[in-house]
Amino acid sequence: RRELPDGGVRPNAAQFKQLVVTALRELHGEVGAALPVDVLTYEEKTLSAILRVISSGLVKLWSALTLLGFYQNRRCAFRVLQTSPFLLALSGNSRELVL
């Protein structure tokens, strides 16, 4: 799950995917841009999304997103909230589970 704080224009789902692919291309070149990344869900209100990537590409994706600083000449930052190999685990934060 990723959260993206921003100052102005909100990207839609396609622009978000374009942003991710651009970040990969800057850091890892054509090989990185060819990494199959899927945007599973995207909420424009909170600017958060769930991305899916092959496990060997996690390091490349995470590093590319961390180093992406600008979106349409505005500063922005990606915050990775949670990563897990199972989709179900992303629905709740198990550390804050109240039993």
Place this chain on the structure above:
Amino acid sequence: RYVLCEVVSEDPRCRQCIEDRALGLAVRDAIARVHGDYGLACCSISFTVKYLNAYTGTVLLRCRKDSYRLLCSALPFVRYLESRAQRYPCFLNTLHVGGTIRTCQKFLIQYNRTQLLRLLQNCKNEEERQCIQKSLLSCSLTEEQSQSGDEEEDDGTE
């Protein structure tokens, strides 16, 4: 790791303008395109063009052991050499990857020998054949300098 490649080009003027800086820039540019900033930084740590032979188009590149795969995968993306504001289309053939310069040199000597034989077979007329045979026989191996004698064998053709 040392990567031995050969520059193949249809344009005969390209051979004269092969120089180490132009080639280094072209290879780095290809790595940047294919592997991005990370790949460029990774491979450029100790990347140099060690040896260049403009007559045969042989190039020896040097890079780190950890990133030689990035370099090798980016070599097919070198499409042109640029020097003195002119672009020459060419491509690089990878001949051999070795750990030391000595192994690459041994391979190069063997390769040049087989190339000479192949060139001799491809000669169209008898005159060229005589010419090549004469120049080959005139390269002599002296006893104390057998290495330079082998290299003379490389330059004897073209």
